[in-house]
Amino acid sequence: MSRYIKPAGQAKFVDRYTKKMNELLVDLNVHEGSVKYGLMGAPLSKPSISHSGASMAPGAIRQAMGSYSTYANHTDQDLRDTQIVDFGDVVMHPTDIVESQDRIYQSVKDVIQTHNPEYFILFGGDHSVSFPSIKALHETKGKVGVIQFDAHHDLRNLDDGGPTNGTPFRRSIENSVLKGEHIVQIGIRDFTNAKAYADYAVKQGVKVYTMQDVLQDRIESIIRESINYLKKRVDYIYLSVDMDVLDQAFAPGCPAIGPGGMDSQTLLTAVQEAAKHPMVKGMDIVEIDPTLDFRNMTSRVASYVLFSFLKSKDLKI
Amino acid sequence: MSRYIKPAGQAKFVDRYTKKMNELLVDLNVHEGSVKYGLMGAPLSKPSISHSGASMAPGAIRQAMGSYSTYANHTDQDLRDTQIVDFGDVVMHPTDIVESQDRIYQSVKDVIQTHNPEYFILFGGDHSVSFPSIKALHETKGKVGVIQFDAHHDLRNLDDGGPTNGTPFRRSIENSVLKGEHIVQIGIRDFTNAKAYADYAVKQGVKVYTMQDVLQDRIESIIRESINYLKKRVDYIYLSVDMDVLDQAFAPGCPAIGPGGMDSQTLLTAVQEAAKHPMVKGMDIVEIDPTLDFRNMTSRVASYVLFSFLKSKDLKI
Amino acid sequence: MSRYIKPAGQAKFVDRYTKKMNELLVDLNVHEGSVKYGLMGAPLSKPSISHSGASMAPGAIRQAMGSYSTYANHTDQDLRDTQIVDFGDVVMHPTDIVESQDRIYQSVKDVIQTHNPEYFILFGGDHSVSFPSIKALHETKGKVGVIQFDAHHDLRNLDDGGPTNGTPFRRSIENSVLKGEHIVQIGIRDFTNAKAYADYAVKQGVKVYTMQDVLQDRIESIIRESINYLKKRVDYIYLSVDMDVLDQAFAPGCPAIGPGGMDSQTLLTAVQEAAKHPMVKGMDIVEIDPTLDFRNMTSRVASYVLFSFLKSKDLKI
Amino acid sequence: MSRYIKPAGQAKFVDRYTKKMNELLVDLNVHEGSVKYGLMGAPLSKPSISHSGASMAPGAIRQAMGSYSTYANHTDQDLRDTQIVDFGDVVMHPTDIVESQDRIYQSVKDVIQTHNPEYFILFGGDHSVSFPSIKALHETKGKVGVIQFDAHHDLRNLDDGGPTNGTPFRRSIENSVLKGEHIVQIGIRDFTNAKAYADYAVKQGVKVYTMQDVLQDRIESIIRESINYLKKRVDYIYLSVDMDVLDQAFAPGCPAIGPGGMDSQTLLTAVQEAAKHPMVKGMDIVEIDPTLDFRNMTSRVASYVLFSFLKSKDLKI
Amino acid sequence: MSRYIKPAGQAKFVDRYTKKMNELLVDLNVHEGSVKYGLMGAPLSKPSISHSGASMAPGAIRQAMGSYSTYANHTDQDLRDTQIVDFGDVVMHPTDIVESQDRIYQSVKDVIQTHNPEYFILFGGDHSVSFPSIKALHETKGKVGVIQFDAHHDLRNLDDGGPTNGTPFRRSIENSVLKGEHIVQIGIRDFTNAKAYADYAVKQGVKVYTMQDVLQDRIESIIRESINYLKKRVDYIYLSVDMDVLDQAFAPGCPAIGPGGMDSQTLLTAVQEAAKHPMVKGMDIVEIDPTLDFRNMTSRVASYVLFSFLKSKDLKI
């Protein structure tokens, strides 16, 4: 073809030295050897209690990745040779929500069994996607422990509304996919939960760090404490990052925004610190509604959550 | 009626354990016994110097309350049995601004005299609503002292434009409703005031903490110092919370936004600290224009300002 | 209470002669005698193929009604004594979509059986709400005929995605709730349907007026022709008004917008013309997503769709 | 100064042949000889019943004028040598609404008496500005007749809310500034008025063309009929153009939008037709809230309303 | 891969019978045989006189195509077997505007010479892209005639600002790519041009239909007249569709919006009528700035402009 023509949507100026983070995403067939990083999108938000467009987040986060380069200045790390196999997105059923969640479970399990990525990343969707994801990992990888960043417990009862985005960890416990004592919740905020669920957390042995704890202690200490707590109890540590753990000023695009949450830097430091540990091998990033966001800001933070994970894993090579 | 039908606008899913903060608002006739918390809306913003839709804030803050639950995790406080008598909103006159302010005065006075709420909360409106509110309290409750959170002095002269939102504390002083030395201003910012009004503050003995003071000292100390200063001088301490004391990143919906202000957490801590003292019995929250806001963020912070007040009062039981 | 205080949200200025259309909405217990007009909201949009916030439309249309007065100048009709019993909204299940649709069916049926409104109005929601509504009417009122205003056939197969918003009339036919020849579709647009469904319409005997037909003929003629066609075949004529029959310039808030549709005046004339006939007794208004709209414009047109219906019925007294 | 520098805000590229409509606006001291066109801004919207930013419209319309050129292709008219003396804007009082309206009256009267522009244009503001404007003209120019383009009568009683934007023509009648039979209202819409005020219009002899009349007749005929009706009764004809006479699709920035109004072309034709008559010498353009508008669209139509006026007056030279 | 996973961004629900218009776009290597339809994107808007994001339009129009199906109901045409070879987008130089325009010329010429599509479509970009496109066609296809839909002449002098979006037809004439008498301009509006350029049009023999002409005559007649006029003079007729020929209510996303333009239906009819003639073989669609648009509305109309072209060409098979 003519020298100046590129495929539709790809005709952007790039200089010869710059590689964008979204270019690390490769198709499975392009990839060679074993899969280090595997990524999947779960565009599901119909389970949400309130109106949510989180189904559009997998696309929005991938797009945000395209705004950033592969190089981390402070540590002089260039990720340009990193490959993240992008398995794609799970097709959702338009009117059967439980079926959709089951498709996520099936797809994660298939991918783990077939390609066995060393690290697995899931872009939600609302928080209900964590249950099928963790269930698949539980069945393939052994005992899973979770560090959940969230303003909410997500331990609501399932009888009243079925498997909504308020239930993934309750559902995990009730289905023996997780034990309560294998869950660490960080960033739980006042006036975002019912007492009944805080009580349930206590009863089930869920370890909880409130936002007040986060403000009083260094996040690195909390993370290290959490890792130390989990590492003797489980085989595989999974980070479940609900972006609404952030203050609304830093994550304006979450459905359940509010004041008094973390700033972006604290969350990024937390994920980076956690990812330093070799047992931390899975992560989901959930609860971004790009239709509510301002300039894709929340998806931009989400992309940095992934970059923070990658930076620590890269150092481990 | 059919089992699945609820009145218009109330057909939202709720699980059986969750109670929302707006459910604490009750009509006077529902309430029994003496009134602990009384709330009124003053939907007035025509006095504002610049264009303002703060008249819509009482509704926006009440709506924001509906996004949050009654339970405070860190201190394990459940406010579900708290009742806030919602007296409703004052009807404003469409073309007579002074009459509107007088109606606020009359309404606050009526409510205090008739129902005598232990704690009184006013949702503005612009800051001009503080004068009628404080005047009514001054006439019914004794000597009032004010802790004003604000980027601005609000001590402009009344000759040039009448009782605008830039004048409530000048008007209070000139009408002997407040003495200058009974006012503490916290968060005053550079480039938001004329020197003449800073000089007037000094002359009248108004106690001023600038934002630089706030950044250099712990907010809890400033509040305790302010309370100690006021408690020997007055009978009743009133918090006047102009949301523009916050940095524009945290309160994007105030008419007079700017950089260099407080973050949300600092303001919430301040109000919580102040409300610990039994003499702190009244509060207004003003200067939110929901038509300018992003996702009702500023009203969400405002609702947490109220929750912080309630949390401290609840602990005192 | 104090003379200037009104309940929260009701403190708006009104002059003594003006009554707003939303004031016609009354609770069942306020109403006396037989119910002439009955209204219900079906806040359901999870069945939609594309992301939709149509669940917020019942509230948005009621709110839009509050912007308009009861008086129609041209015909000198004052509807101020009209009462519309507002039965309220159906509570939706957060994760079971078919259950939600069934609740609509149950609720419509209950309301018809218990209160037997002479005219029944349903505010969707997405177009999937028409099936349960028509099914309930079919079971209580006899053979139903439908005049559907729509850019789309809504005759998609149910196997691929279940009862989405693209299927209500297919589902009605397949469930023997409607016969194909009892459906008249007006405003069908190019490039908004698959040929398979146009063919299905032909095969089932659905009567179709494309937008080109609408542009070439007077809408009053098309409506009269449609009524004449249906009135000998059915017992009860139902208008199903999918707002996307309008051009995107006139209905910016529909999920499936596009150019080349009707202008508002044509739709209002059509509904007014149809409602002149005594057999036209039911109507739904669907496919408005207030989160996408500009200044609630589409819900404002929807409120006028209702007013047009009322105007004709009022003339018949 | 350096050859490439222009005063702040004026450094836009222009080609040598293009002159923009805003360049026709000149200061009084620049102008020579008698004033043909005089323009004034009345940035007042605090009298509005509902929240309005119409005070920003004078600036928005002037800015919109900067988007258009001086040449009218179809009639080959170039207005580049036309001068419109821009007297500026009236300074409003921030808290005394009646005083603000009086200042408009004083300012219009001063300008008429001192400079006697042949044609006088007023940019509102809300519709309450018409009373002081017409009063000033009535006192200086003789008996005034008005052709009002509006969805609303604006004949509300003054007792309930004072001189709001719903009252200018009632106030004019009650103050003997206008007689009812000297008012022609065009575009009155269903469900935008109370019956009491339609009755008042009839009683006072106001001539009314509803939107249905406009749809059924050619606008040129209605205008000619209106001019013929007024020209024998009054000395001076004034057009009062409330932009909400337009359908919401064409004037999205009016506070009181709704469906079923005029399209832009009809209004422009109407004004052009009216301005052909030599007795049509004054005009106001009101009820644009630029804070609600989309891309200043409504102010753009407003600027064309002025251009249509100018085109006809220019032809008369 | 797992059965429910699709490549990123493609996991949308589709039913088995529905094909979307964007699926007609195929890569060159997928296509077999001679190329009937060829499409190229020219993402260039830096030449624009005013700020423009028209460089984003090629993507926005392609995306809009994904909202529509292949079937045209009224004429029972299914375009599902049509293939449009999408050559992709031209890569623009970030700081050399003339170079960017030259790359468009080179790319169009290469594509015409190498693949010789029977019909050639270019998505701008601002209107400056028409010159390089027409120049390439002029050099490969013979004498080109243009039907330009536009509010503006686009005949500005090139000395003052170089090859801006206000100059493509002047530049074509001055470079002997077009003769003035081979240009027909339809929809030229008052107050959007300088007299000098209207005079230039007359002098060069450009045939002009103003908006007033369009309102007074049927668009089909104007198109037939234009075709008849051009067909004896040129070898190849090219439609240049500047979307700002539409009224701002129908094309809110053009940089130069205004009232008094065409409605969408008129433009679609015009393009459909023109495309019936076999000599009409090329088309560009320009001046859409997706960053200014509302819900991609203007790109949606643009996609229908293409569909109208295709419909007529399809009938000719």
Added chain:
Amino acid sequence: MSRYIKPAGQAKFVDRYTKKMNELLVDLNVHEGSVKYGLMGAPLSKPSISHSGASMAPGAIRQAMGSYSTYANHTDQDLRDTQIVDFGDVVMHPTDIVESQDRIYQSVKDVIQTHNPEYFILFGGDHSVSFPSIKALHETKGKVGVIQFDAHHDLRNLDDGGPTNGTPFRRSIENSVLKGEHIVQIGIRDFTNAKAYADYAVKQGVKVYTMQDVLQDRIESIIRESINYLKKRVDYIYLSVDMDVLDQAFAPGCPAIGPGGMDSQTLLTAVQEAAKHPMVKGMDIVEIDPTLDFRNMTSRVASYVLFSFLKSKDLKI
């Protein structure tokens, strides 16, 4: 003229004691004596790699200045007698980008040579304006050193895309306008640069403080260190403030937003600290796109950047 009329756009209420910061801006001919502060606007953003409306920033920042008063409370400084000569904006060429940059160079040089302002401020525009500005200062004021606040190095090669906004410091080095060791970069962020350019910075001796450095040290120390480093090496210190050094929560209107940047207070403190040194005499503020911003927030911070500079210079009197 009438006593209540002011020139168009100036009819705002002001009280007698308040002076706004934009009133400090004066025309050259108004000013007397030598010029202390000189300001110029460079409305250029066509060189930007990604779409940018930074050309509108000079107007937006000047407008933001109008929201703030002349008085700094904490230090009791009133700047009301300060004059800033506003030289105006440079007229850009619409299609020749290099010419536009050269016009900035010529204009800065002319202004420096003719009026020799003691302090020179440039409002961009994108960052490409820094090269012509610094070049002019280099030629008139001697050896220039730069403290650049930026997330990015701006050291991209010039071969690939010419003088874009990613190249100003590379271009300065390659043209011997700056030496690498005369540049200090503060706030460089991970994943915003290519490794090649970080390496180039090292090779050229550019001094770099990453955001991690900023988070770990006090900003005052970093600034003092930077000043001490530069003051022995150069004659004139210039601050180049790319607003994207701020976190996206604080500068939502920069084209290249992202998480993990400075908060506003840190930047303001840095500029204030730097401006204390007498060698700091020039500053530009760049990379604000007002079309992307929320409520002009980023321009508001920019105005405070200027105020911080002025505050320190004022203290030095």
